[in-house]
Amino acid sequence: MALIVQKYGGTSVGSVERIKNVAKRIAKTRAQGHDVVVVVSAMSGETNRLVALAHEIQAYPDPREMDVVLATGEQVTIGLLAMALQNIGVAAKSYTGWQVAVKTDCAHTKARIESIDDAKMRADLQDGRVVIVAGFQGISSHGDISTLGRGGSDTSAVALAAALKADECQIYTDVDGVYTTDPRVVPEARRMDTITFDEMLELASLGSKVLQIRSVEFAGKYKVRLRVLSSLQEGGEGTLITFEEDENMEQAIVSGIAFDKNQARINVRGVPDKPGIAYQILGAVADANIDVDMIIQNVGNEGTTDFSFTVPRGDYQPTLDLLGNLKNTIGADEISGDDNVCKVSIVGLGMRSHVGVASKMFRALAADNINIQMISTSEIKISVLIDEKYMELATRVLHKEFELDQTKERA
Amino acid sequence: MALIVQKYGGTSVGSVERIKNVAKRIAKTRAQGHDVVVVVSAMSGETNRLVALAHEIQAYPDPREMDVVLATGEQVTIGLLAMALQNIGVAAKSYTGWQVAVKTDCAHTKARIESIDDAKMRADLQDGRVVIVAGFQGISSHGDISTLGRGGSDTSAVALAAALKADECQIYTDVDGVYTTDPRVVPEARRMDTITFDEMLELASLGSKVLQIRSVEFAGKYKVRLRVLSSLQEGGEGTLITFEEDENMEQAIVSGIAFDKNQARINVRGVPDKPGIAYQILGAVADANIDVDMIIQNVGNEGTTDFSFTVPRGDYQPTLDLLGNLKNTIGADEISGDDNVCKVSIVGLGMRSHVGVASKMFRALAADNINIQMISTSEIKISVLIDEKYMELATRVLHKEFELDQTKERA
Known part of the structure; x- marks a missing residue:
């Protein structure tokens, strides 16, 4: 039995039907005997809708208030996903960023996580519940709602995995892993079974959009075992980001x-x-x-x-x-x-x-x-x-x- | 200089344009030298949208999770209204229910307010800011997000007015006051300048939809001076709910x-x-x-x-x-x-x-x-x-x- 943090992005929870599918996938992981903490993004399109509303009101929206508005996107998803899990008989409880005390600095719209209190989550896991946490958001040292910037839900997931000392952090996305390059440009691009942390960090910083760079940095800092998987197709192993360079294996010159x-x-x-x-x-x-x-x-x-x-x-x-x-x-x-x-x-x-x-x-x-x-x-x-x-x-x-x-x- | 709590309902903040109008109205009250605390509802239609989403997922949505989802409606409005005020040069800060510690019992979807901490709001008012608070929501004794039931924003406004010992609580709605009866049924219906608290309580409990009955009860309990006004037309005095029965004035037999x-x-x-x-x-x-x-x-x-x-x-x-x-x-x-x-x-x-x-x-x-x-x-x-x-x-x-x-x- 392992403790697994799963993160589902906006596309994966983009409709009621998809939320129900995510619930089924979580239920399957539970059925395998694992404890699960889930991090979700806003339903796809929701963040853009909120940003547009804010810009209609103010050309340069106040960052503190922007975060108040933006954080609602993930809050809707966590509640709906908890309902979807309960609906198929899986006990679940949702938490916003402030509720599990994802403490950040005060850099609104691009805050950095400083600490996470795992007490509530541990108690729920102990009680056999799936814990659902709103990605992308936290609470600043002033007690204000903060957000981590675009793609911040990846960082939330890795930070939670680090705080909980999870066995693995699984990032579910609309691709089935990390590729040698973008398959839309090079049809021969191959999915890699593993990639080292250093390579992933370079790829992320050089324009690969599979993982947000800060989430990779975080994973490196806290040695979080990170895996990228497809939320759309089942059964794949995705790509595992490894820390150990296998001495016996000749390194790929170019990955x-x-x-x-x-x-x-x-x-x-x-x-x-x-x-x-x-x-x-x-x-x-x-x-x-x-x-x-x-x-x-x-x-x-x-x-x-x-x-x-x-x-x-x-x-x-x-x-x-x-x-x-x-x-x-x-x-x-x-x-x-x-x-x-x-x-x-x-x-x-x-x-x-x-x-x-x-x-x-x-x-x-x-x-x-x-x-x-x-x-x-x-x-x-x-x-x-x-x-x-x-x-x-x-x-x-x-x-x-x-x-x-x-x-x-x-x- | 008075301290005034103003509450704007869903129709009054139903679009970007209307939110901007509400900001102008608040600015006018500020310009008269008053301190203003504003309570807002979700943009009209938003609560229904969220309820529909939840029901698509679960026939009988879990009340705790329902509140997580529903509370986002008001959270969007407070952020947008704060931006709209800043945009016209009025300092403003928004707060969710949990941020100003609107403490409630644990009866999710129909919670009752138990206490409010006015420290944050007082500090902001002192600093010359307009304080904007999300209506309809609070935080339960378990630290969960709670909501007060339909029309709960009226109750939030009255409770805040009581906690802050405000000079007046103004409920802005789509009618310009309390009428002798519904003008859609009796075109000759008259707006009343004043109505006594006891009469208002009876009218609210008997089906008049101008004010939610719990807000009237709350006003009675804490002797909050309550006024119903139109958010659509300006300059009216609305209807004041009075506590003193003027001894010199003959009471209307039927109000x-x-x-x-x-x-x-x-x-x-x-x-x-x-x-x-x-x-x-x-x-x-x-x-x-x-x-x-x-x-x-x-x-x-x-x-x-x-x-x-x-x-x-x-x-x-x-x-x-x-x-x-x-x-x-x-x-x-x-x-x-x-x-x-x-x-x-x-x-x-x-x-x-x-x-x-x-x-x-x-x-x-x-x-x-x-x-x-x-x-x-x-x-x-x-x-x-x-x-x-x-x-x-x-x-x-x-x-x-x-x-x-x-x-x-x-x-």
Whole structure:
């Protein structure tokens, strides 16, 4: 008998019929003798409806009040799911974020979980009940309702699993696991039986939408055994995110390929090459709350230097405007940019022990005339910035080059 | 400068536009220098939507979970109204029932308020904020979300006014005050400037839907100054519910007329006339959770007696079935009934000091050939049970007979 935390997303609970199906699936897990804690999102479409209502009232809704409104979505689902379970004879009780004391900081609409009180849940499990908890929400240190940001229900599930020391945290979603890349782009993409935590973290941060990155970070921090499964089809094993790197098993050189269109490149040319210039430019961007991703600095001519960096596409024009105003202060020759770019990344634990992975990647792209604009690397990933129109092609080319379509156990 | 509690019902906050209008009205009250605590209902239609969802899942939804689902309706409105106020420059903060500790008993879906903690609200008022509280909901002694039953937001408002010792509790609704009777039935019906608490209590309990009866009881218990106003048209004074009977002012003999179609008559004929027989019959009905309203007992022939009483129309058949099963036990000759009946009542404080009010009422009904089936009286009201088809006619006849259409100040 194990303690399992199951998380069902908005699509999985998107209708009365689907809520009833989720109840049946939970009942099956109960019937296998397991204790179950369930985390649910709002019914699909509900959060968007609430956001739209708020924006009709206020152009920039007050974050505290936004959370009051948004948190209702999950609250409806927990009550309905508890009813659906009781209806098929499974004892169940629902809790909002504040009721199980999911304590967060006060950063409304993007709060971070600080602690969870497991007393109530433990008592209910002891009494043989399924415990249902509203995902995405908590209570701030001021006693206000807080929410964790889009996709926050994944984080709620992992945090609950950590607090309860659950044996496994199962994330049910509309895909049946983690794929080598998006199957909509590469039909040959394979579902992985396992993926290491480090690889998953890179994939999540590089644009893979299967798991929210904070939930993966949380799982890593508290060593939560995490599994991604399909809520639509039954019987699959999904993908298990593992911590142990099996020494006997040769690591896959490349495990997965991620891509991300939410990119724009900014160029700052001909600034005086003196200490502090990078801070002067990037500090101003950071102060405007704009996330900088890839950064490159090149030595230019006659004591000047060139900067390039990427920002989310929505921040492209604001960043250009901001630097335009700074142009004289920093003494730049030219501010320019390009918002028709994308980032394609290969991720794999095996890269650590293999040389030549980067050159293999660059050669494959060059063979198809795909020009690389920027490169960024870490121990287990290589990202390139390329023209947006080559995104699908580059992904397919790399998927083939690293033989990700071959059915083999991480060989 | 006064402290005013304002309550806006579902119709008043039924759309984004209406929520913005409510915000403007609150801003006006603030601009007059008053402190304002606002209680709101769910947007009209929302509670019905949630109830329907729950019933799709479970034929008889679990009351605890029903409250979890239902309480979201008001939670959405408080957040949106706070945004609307901030949007026009009025500082405001919203609170759910549990946040201001509206403590209730554990009778889910029909909980009763036990206490309210005013500390948070007082601090916000001190800081110059408008405080917005979700009506209809509270937190049970088990820490669960509870709701007060339909119309419970009126009760929330009055309870908050009592806890805060507010100068006035204003109930904004889709009518502009309390009328002598329903204007849809009697076009000559007049809005009353004032009505006494006792009269309002009778009218509410007799079928007038302007105020929920529990809110009136609460107002009476805690001496809350209560006013009914229109949320749709501005500038009216509405109707003030007073506690002081002005000694210098002659009481109206009849202040208002209420009617109620939710009635069915049950007859139990020829039961042995012995002590305890009333309890045997009515106790069984009460045990089935059926409310008995009017009761009549007549001496019959040869040591037998006849009972008649009224129940809500939805309980008509269950009551007949119940007594049918008991017929032999209680030794009744016949169980029969009629569910095409209604109750028409006249209410007025002046009745206490005037004789002949009842005979005047009966004469007026007789003149129009309206047969009276049952009569029930209290110090300040007389109710008659009549054939349902005469309801509107009887109301009009009595409205005219007691000169309620005359514009006069309670003369």
